[in-house]
Amino acid sequence: MILWIIKRDLLLAMRRRADVLTTLFFFIIVVSLFPLGVGPEMNTLRIMAPGIVWVAALLASMLALGRMFSGDYTDGTLEQMLLSPVSLSALVMGKAIAHWLITGVPLVLIAPVLGIQYDLPAESLMVLTLSLLMGTPVLSLIGAIGAALTLGLRGGGVLVSLLVLPLYVPVLIFGAGAVEASAAGLGFEAHFSLLGAFLLVSVVCSPWATAASLRISMG
Amino acid sequence: MLTANNLGFSRGNHKLFENLSFSINEGELLLVSGSNGSGKTSLLRLLCGISTPDEGEILWNGAEIRDLGEDYYRVMTYLGHLGGIKDDLTAIENLRISCALAGNEIDEGQAKEALGRIGLVGREMLPAKVLSQGQRRRVALARLLVTHTKVWILDEPLTALDVTAVDMIRQLLEHNLSKGGLVVMTTHQEMEISAVTSQHLVLS
Amino acid sequence: MAINWFKYASPATFYFLAGRMIPFFTVVAVLLLLVGLYISFFVAPTDFQQSEAYRIIFIHVPAAWMSMFLYLIMAFWAGIGLAFNTRLSSMVASAIAPTGAMFTFLALWTGAWWGKPMWGAWWVWDARLTSELILLFLYIGFMSLQAAIDDPRRADKAGAIIALVGVVNIPIIYFSVQWWNTLHQGASVSLVQSPKMATAMLTGMLIMALAAWMYSIAMILIRTRSIILERESRTAWVSELKEGVTRS
Numbered sequence: 093m094i095l096w097i098i099k100r101d102l103l104l105a106m107r108r109r110a111d112v113l114t115t116l117f118f119f120i121i122v123v124s125l126f127p128l129g130v131g132p133e134m135n136t137l138r139i140m141a142p143g144i145v146w147v148a149a150l151l152a153s154m155l156a157l158g159r160m161f162s163g164d165y166t167d168g169t170l171e172q173m174l175l176s177p178v179s180l181s182a183l184v185m186g187k188a189i190a191h192w193l194i195t196g197v198p199l200v201l202i203a204p205v206l207g208i209q210y211d212l213p214a215e216s217l218m219v220l221t222l223s224l225l226m227g228t229p230v231l232s233l234i235g236a237i238g239a240a241l242t243l244g245l246r247g248g249g250v251l252v253s254l255l256v257l258p259l260y261v262p263v264l265i266f267g268a269g270a271v272e273a274s275a276a277g278l279g280f281e282a283h284f285s286l287l288g289a290f291l292l293v294s295v296v297c298s299p300w301a302t303a304a305s306l307r308i309s310m311g
Numbered sequence: 312m313l314t315a316n317n318l319g320f321s322r323g324n325h326k327l328f329e330n331l332s333f334s335i336n337e338g339e340l341l342l343v344s345g346s347n348g349s350g351k352t353s354l355l356r357l358l359c360g361i362s363t364p365d366e367g368e369i370l371w372n373g374a375e376i377r378d379l380g381e382d383y384y385r386v387m388t389y390l391g392h393l394g395g396i397k398d399d400l401t402a403i404e405n406l407r408i409s410c411a412l413a414g415n416e417i418d419e420g421q422a423k424e425a426l427g428r429i430g431l432v433g434r435e436m437l438p439a440k441v442l443s444q445g446q447r448r449r450v451a452l453a454r455l456l457v458t459h460t461k462v463w464i465l466d467e468p469l470t471a472l473d474v475t476a477v478d479m480i481r482q483l484l485e486h487n488l489s490k491g492g493l494v495v496m497t498t499h500q501e502m503e504i505s506a507v508t509s510q511h512l513v514l515s
Numbered sequence: 516m517a518i519n520w521f522k523y524a525s526p527a528t529f530y531f532l533a534g535r536m537i538p539f540f541t542v543v544a545v546l547l548l549l550v551g552l553y554i555s556f557f558v559a560p561t562d563f564q565q566s567e568a569y570r571i572i573f574i575h576v577p578a579a580w581m582s583m584f585l586y587l588i589m590a591f592w593a594g595i596g597l598a599f600n601t602r603l604s605s606m607v608a609s610a611i612a613p614t615g616a617m618f619t620f621l622a623l624w625t626g627a628w629w630g631k632p633m634w635g636a637w638w639v640w641d642a643r644l645t646s647e648l649i650l651l652f653l654y655i656g657f658m659s660l661q662a663a664i665d666d667p668r669r670a671d672k673a674g675a676i677i678a679l680v681g682v683v684n685i686p687i688i689y690f691s692v693q694w695w696n697t698l699h700q701g702a703s704v705s706l707v708q709s710p711k712m713a714t715a716m717l718t719g720m721l722i723m724a725l726a727a728w729m730y731s732i733a734m735i736l737i738r739t740r741s742i743i744l745e746r747e748s749r750t751a752w753v754s755e756l757k758e759g760v761t762r763s
Binding site for chain 2: 093096100103104107108163166167168169171172173174175176177178179183310311
Binding site for chain 1: 649652653655656659660663664669672673676677679680681683684687688691692694695
């Protein structure tokens with residue numbers, strides 16, 4: 093059943109490729125703007141790179157949250173999901189996985205290229221990509237709660253940023269921190285285990301909270 | 312048996328209805344009518360469990376539907392006035408996905424057959440966005456052809472349908488009622504449905 | 516003797532009960548504040564390391580405590596409201612948020628005032644200050660979400676979810692920021708790390724904290740009363756209340 097939802101959302105994304113690309117280009121543009129703002133000094137940029145890429149990833153993932161439930165809400169599919177004999181949490185999990193595949197994975201794949209813009213060494217590039225790989229699913233899962241709570245509200249898009257960005261802080265700290273730690277020659281394993289722990293906690297808690305939020309927003 | 316006891320519901324500060332009680336047995340039809348804004352859709356959303364009443368309770372065979380949750384959804388089909396039809400998916404994909412969501416997976420052949428019966432021959436592979444309003448409605452209603460549920464809660468199922476389609480829906484409803492199903496529907500149109508008993512609820 | 520607690524859970528009963536309690540808490544808050552300020556500024560000795568500037572802790576520390584307590588209490592009542600569908604507890608939760616946000620802001624503001632003479636900068640990315648800033652964002656998120664929703668029942672429940680999610684996250688955020696801070700700066704001089712705190716200092720701080728509690732209770736009761744009036748404006752007892760006011 094989760095597979096049905098994932099398959100459907102991927103199919104819809106395929107038929108509306110422009111939406112997927114918008115998020116990706118947003119990410120690329122934000123990351124490319126920073127050197128224009130702070131100057132082309134490579135040593136500064138190298139230090140700032142992990143933070144910039146991570147903040148841009150946070151924003152890109154958040155921007156796409158609006159689409160997570162709004163389409164299903166306006167055409168009535170969400171009502172059908174609420175009334176499905178399959179548990180709503182499972183359906184929500186499927187939606188979050190699809191959201192990650194559509195918005196998170198492209199960011200992970202393009203991140204090494206952007207890292208090169210900032211002259212990151214090979215090891216840092218690898219750690220950056222891995223940290224995004226582990227961190228972006230958490231963003232989709234936490235974001236789903238915010239998207240569900242702001243469903244159908246005026247100014248929901250801005251509101252969702254107020255709700256979820258503060259919750260993204262730990263992922264940002266340990267995601268960017270892993271890259272910095274590896275660049276400083278310290279181990280980054282601790283960062284990765286914490287990112288893994290965040291992922292586990294959000295896999296367990298977030299679908300449940302999102303399902304509750306959807307029932308509240310629809311009821 | 313679907314029972315409503317002393318239902319009360321309000322939107323914001325506006326009370327839509329209160330002390331509403333009725334019960335529907337197997338093979339019975341409940342027609343809900345009333346002017347716009349009288350709370351027809353709200354009542355149906357309460358009966359299917361999307362919203363919770365402010366007061367009163369809704370029972371399916373004696374148990375609160377909120378507590379039954381997925382056990383109730385297994386025997387119930389709700390068709391809202393939004394059909395859950397995706398513009399970017401074809402008629403077949405739309406039907407198969409909405410059936411899968413309702414826990415009733417069907418293959419492409421079954422979907423095609425159902426769409427054919429409801430009068431969409433040759434339109435199965437078209438994306439829903441090129442279909443007319445009435446054809447989209449038929450795609451949504453095609454679910455009723457393949458579903459195995461007992462309780463049907465239908466919000467304005469006849470909107471945008473032509474005479475032949477209305478007749479088709481009438482037969483479908485009669486078939487479900489004769490099998491011992493329950494139907495609750497809102498409609499503006501007059502329709503002669505032969506049911507064991509049919510009740511008419513007018514909301515003001 | 517059994518007390519019928521549900522009686523107090525009715526908004527109407529609470530409204531009148533709160534009305535009688537507010538003057539008491541207000542008076543106690545003012546008295547404690549006066550005593551607390553007197554001790555803080557005239558009795559407590561000058562700190563030999565930080566000289567007079569340290570005296571801001573008498574406001575800063577109680578404010579920081581309150582900001583965190585109030586978030587927990589807010590989430591607690593919001594959660595009760597969600598679980599048991601008790602309208603009054605959700606109203607109390609909504610009433611707590613602005614006071615909590617105010618104390619968070621006060622803690623940040625006084626932190627900056629203390630920071631200028633101590634660190635030479637209005638703002639440093641100290642772990643406590645940063646956590647406090649994120650706490651302010653959480654309060655703002657809660658209030659904005661409730662403000663954006665027209666239907667009060669949905670607002671109550673949605674607020675409860677975000678408050679509970681916030682409560683789960685606060686410790687994670689706090690320890691993340693702590694880790695991040697030690698990684699980047701090493702330990703900085705902390706506002707409350709006085710090696711030996713004089714008894715007068717401690718007394719002053721505790722009295723100020725108590726004053727903050729009393730003030731919060733009074734404010735929350737006042738705000739809950741206005742929320743009750745707004746939500747129950749169509750009920751018979753509020754209409755009677757209105758008639759009584761116009762008659763007298």
